[in-house]
Amino acid sequence: MTTREECQDLDARDPLAGLRDEFVLTPGEIYLDGNSLGPVSHGVQRRVSEVIDREWAQGLVRSWNAAKWMEAPLSLGDRVAPLIGARAGEVLVADTLTFLLAKIIGGSLELRPERHVIITDAVNFHSDLYIVAAMARLVGRDIVVKTIDRDTLDEHLDEDVALVMLTHVDFRTGEMLDMSRITRAVHEVGALMLWDFAHSTGAVPLDVTSADVDFAAGCGYKYLNGGPGAPAFMYVAPRWQGVLRNPLPGWLGHARPFDFESTYESAPGMRAYVTSSPSVIALGALGGALEVFERTTMDAIRTKSLALTDLFIELVEEALPGVFELATPRAHDKRGSQVALRHPNGYGIIQALIERGVTGDFRAPDICRFGFAPLYLRYVDVYDAVQILADVMLSCAHLDAKYALRLAVT
Amino acid sequence: MTTREECQDLDARDPLAGLRDEFVLTPGEIYLDGNSLGPVSHGVQRRVSEVIDREWAQGLVRSWNAAKWMEAPLSLGDRVAPLIGARAGEVLVADTLTFLLAKIIGGSLELRPERHVIITDAVNFHSDLYIVAAMARLVGRDIVVKTIDRDTLDEHLDEDVALVMLTHVDFRTGEMLDMSRITRAVHEVGALMLWDFAHSTGAVPLDVTSADVDFAAGCGYKYLNGGPGAPAFMYVAPRWQGVLRNPLPGWLGHARPFDFESTYESAPGMRAYVTSSPSVIALGALGGALEVFERTTMDAIRTKSLALTDLFIELVEEALPGVFELATPRAHDKRGSQVALRHPNGYGIIQALIERGVTGDFRAPDICRFGFAPLYLRYVDVYDAVQILADVMLSCAHLDAKYALRLAVT
Numbered sequence: 001m002t003t004r005e006e007c008q009d010l011d012a013r014d015p016l017a018g019l020r021d022e023f024v025l026t027p028g029e030i031y032l033d034g035n036s037l038g039p040v041s042h043g044v045q046r047r048v049s050e051v052i053d054r055e056w057a058q059g060l061v062r063s064w065n066a067a068k069w070m071e072a073p074l075s076l077g078d079r080v081a082p083l084i085g086a087r088a089g090e091v092l093v094a095d096t097l098t099f100l101l102a103k104i105i106g107g108s109l110e111l112r113p114e115r116h117v118i119i120t121d122a123v124n125f126h127s128d129l130y131i132v133a134a135m136a137r138l139v140g141r142d143i144v145v146k147t148i149d150r151d152t153l154d155e156h157l158d159e160d161v162a163l164v165m166l167t168h169v170d171f172r173t174g175e176m177l178d179m180s181r182i183t184r185a186v187h188e189v190g191a192l193m194l195w196d197f198a199h200s201t202g203a204v205p206l207d208v209t210s211a212d213v214d215f216a217a218g219c220g221y222k223y224l225n226g227g228p229g230a231p232a233f234m235y236v237a238p239r240w241q242g243v244l245r246n247p248l249p250g251w252l253g254h255a256r257p258f259d260f261e262s263t264y265e266s267a268p269g270m271r272a273y274v275t276s277s278p279s280v281i282a283l284g285a286l287g288g289a290l291e292v293f294e295r296t297t298m299d300a301i302r303t304k305s306l307a308l309t310d311l312f313i314e315l316v317e318e319a320l321p322g323v324f325e326l327a328t329p330r331a332h333d334k335r336g337s338q339v340a341l342r343h344p345n346g347y348g349i350i351q352a353l354i355e356r357g358v359t360g361d362f363r364a365p366d367i368c369r370f371g372f373a374p375l376y377l378r379y380v381d382v383y384d385a386v387q388i389l390a391d392v393m394l395s396c397a398h399l400d401a402k403y404a405l406r407l408a409v410t
Numbered sequence: 411m412t413t414r415e416e417c418q419d420l421d422a423r424d425p426l427a428g429l430r431d432e433f434v435l436t437p438g439e440i441y442l443d444g445n446s447l448g449p450v451s452h453g454v455q456r457r458v459s460e461v462i463d464r465e466w467a468q469g470l471v472r473s474w475n476a477a478k479w480m481e482a483p484l485s486l487g488d489r490v491a492p493l494i495g496a497r498a499g500e501v502l503v504a505d506t507l508t509f510l511l512a513k514i515i516g517g518s519l520e521l522r523p524e525r526h527v528i529i530t531d532a533v534n535f536h537s538d539l540y541i542v543a544a545m546a547r548l549v550g551r552d553i554v555v556k557t558i559d560r561d562t563l564d565e566h567l568d569e570d571v572a573l574v575m576l577t578h579v580d581f582r583t584g585e586m587l588d589m590s591r592i593t594r595a596v597h598e599v600g601a602l603m604l605w606d607f608a609h610s611t612g613a614v615p616l617d618v619t620s621a622d623v624d625f626a627a628g629c630g631y632k633y634l635n636g637g638p639g640a641p642a643f644m645y646v647a648p649r650w651q652g653v654l655r656n657p658l659p660g661w662l663g664h665a666r667p668f669d670f671e672s673t674y675e676s677a678p679g680m681r682a683y684v685t686s687s688p689s690v691i692a693l694g695a696l697g698g699a700l701e702v703f704e705r706t707t708m709d710a711i712r713t714k715s716l717a718l719t720d721l722f723i724e725l726v727e728e729a730l731p732g733v734f735e736l737a738t739p740r741a742h743d744k745r746g747s748q749v750a751l752r753h754p755n756g757y758g759i760i761q762a763l764i765e766r767g768v769t770g771d772f773r774a775p776d777i778c779r780f781g782f783a784p785l786y787l788r789y790v791d792v793y794d795a796v797q798i799l800a801d802v803m804l805s806c807a808h809l810d811a812k813y814a815l816r817l818a819v820t
């Protein structure tokens with residue numbers, strides 16, 4: 001079994017170790033919930049204060065130009081692009097994930113007007129299920145949303161499928177899907193592929209270009225650490241830019257916004273998908289949060305992420321053999337950056353851990369979910385978390401029912 | 411002609427004078443563009459820092475509950491409510507104005523399934539025109555959007571009209587419409603009424619209850635001073651809550667969001683119209699900005715607003731007789747909180763004013779637009795602004811073409 005000293009040694013040799021200082025962390029807390037809400041970084045504090053105290057306070061309305069606020073959704077998109085294997089001009093930061101999915105779903109259906117089926121995963125995140133059903137209903141024509149077992153996708157693919165929408169890393173189990181293989185299969189029947197990267201971006205390397213993805217979207221508040229309810233991002237492959245229409249347009253996506261024309265004419269490129277004035281403060285927070293990613297690579301993050309999740313699985317199985325069912329795949333190529341442990345008393349376990357300074361979260365019916373963010377987590381944190389988990393289980397602390405209901409966001 | 415001394419005297423007796431200290435203003439600048447982007451207040455700085463440095467940094471994901479982030483769209487809505495004559499539980503703060511309009515338009519069309527017409531104003535703000543056309547197109551069934559001369563509204567009202575959407579204060583001219591009379595006329599033919607309060611909220615008293623309005627929406631970054639791209643708000647009359655469906659739903663609007671059910675079931679009340687996790691930082695800024703409104707009343711704001719715009723019109727006409735055409739109505743009951751002056755060299759005039767520290771904005775083809783925000787503007791500011799305007803006109807500074815293109819948001 002790996003010892004605490006060995007973990008300290010791993011930390012001493014960790015090339016990402018210096019980045020931990022960029023975060024505002026609470027002493028004594030081991031935060032394994034960055035897959036729900038990432039922590040504050042000094043970049044966020046700096047950039048938000050710059051936006052409010054300098055650009056807004058001093059520049060006022062002039063900052064839309066002078067501080068390049070008008071460009072922020074695109075320039076931030078260019079900074080998210082390398083994290084998903086996209087190039088400059090292919091990513092937009094705006095709105096929220098659900099609205100961006102709505103735009104892509106609505107636009108996609110027009111690109112396949114003769115087809116009637118959207119396929120998604122029955123265990124997809126709920127907002128994804130709700131918005132795809134809502135858009136299918138809204139567009140009026142006869143669209144069927146098939147929510148399937150994703151492992152049976154190939155059986156459902158035929159020439160009536162307009163769009164397949166899947167989440168790349170499962171929010172409950174942390175299973176990661178094969179983006180290239182699935183996208184290829186979807187394209188073989190002439191359908192379009194939309195990937196939700198909510199639990200992938202900033203956690204695992206992504207390559208939308210080599211996987212030939214049509215559309216993708218992800219959120220800014222999980223592994224990107226952009227703050228609660230941070231703006232989301234969307235990717236549109238160059239071949240679809242100027243072709244995929246924005247079904248929810250606004251004046252800032254107009255080709256000539258300041259000509260105030262009565263009829264909408266889409267701007268070229270990703271600007272077409274801008275609807276409204278973005279929250280510049282929220283964009284500032286996300287921009288500040290991206291700074292730390294610009295000091296490393298997704299490959300370095302992935303290497304440490306796998307080491308952390310491997311270590312956690314190893315230590316849990318050694319300290320508590322047979323206590324949990326591992327819901328997360330062991331194979332590296334099928335694992336995101338979280339570990340999910342099933343236990344019938346999962347809710348009580350998470351509450352007891354939180355009481356002892358280890359923050360994970362619970363997902364009904366029986367999943368204890370632990371996210372491992374390599375930018376600020378140490379190997380000793382993993383070691384200590386497992387010791388505390390073992391203590392909780394052996395002292396039966398999780399059977400104490402007197403914990404307040406805890407809510408967390410995805 | 412009112413003298414500068416008389417203006418100083420008006421300031422000395424101004425019951426709102428003390429509120430100016432709540433704002434971060436640049437010495438020497440007279441800011442007449444708060445109808446585009448309001449300035450920073452100390453409340454914003456305090457509240458954003460509280461959200462980032464305490465609630466997010468220390469509370470992390472727990473703050474969704476512990477700091478009541480989950481309730482923020484509704485609790486902020488309850489604070490906007492008194493500004494529009496609504497009651498607690500009738501207003502939601504979320505998203506952007508265009509998305510909220512999309513929700514209301516999409517939902518409204520389902521409430522009048524046998525009707526085919528939406529009426530709006532041909533000179534409505536462009537995002538409003540784009541989103542109403544987009545929603546009419548998106549819903550599939552045969553919907554015609556009639557963009558009319560609003561003065562001829564009565565001629566267009568018949569039993570095929572599903573929805574009338576008007577902006578209460580014209581963004582160019584500052585003309586204010588008669589909300590009660592128009593709403594009554596729209597109801598007489600069984601249509602629904604949606605008001606856009608972008609240029610009204612925080613500037614003029616509103617009473618959606620006595621005017622029997624069905625739906626309204628407005629933005630947070632103009633007179634409310636909530637920051638660039640601040641979240642917007644929507645009002646749904648109690649009779650439509652639970653009836654108007656949210657056509658763009660998300661998990662936070664579900665009746666039981668943490669049960670993660672596959673099928674959407676709307677939460678009761680205004681929560682039904684929540685789609686995604688809100689940007690808590692952006693909501694924090696708006697919340698901080700509302701504090702100053704809670705120290706006065708909309709009636710006191712209106713009294714000073716009319717005095718400021720009256721004074722501006724009087725001084726301009728006396729200093730520069732016949733130079734401008736007044737686009738804003740003189741009648742108090744037809745005027746918002748801005749004054750629009752038409753001039754063929756309007757663009758150059760605004761540029762020359764900005765160079766001299768008076769910030770207004772230009773709206774094509776010929777409108778110089780000046781917004782008067784009573785919370786931080788003084789009577790002497792109005793006096794000095796007119797002196798500088800007179801100096802610009804008499805020195806022909808506005809004919810100098812060497813000004814950079816200036817963009818501003820609505």
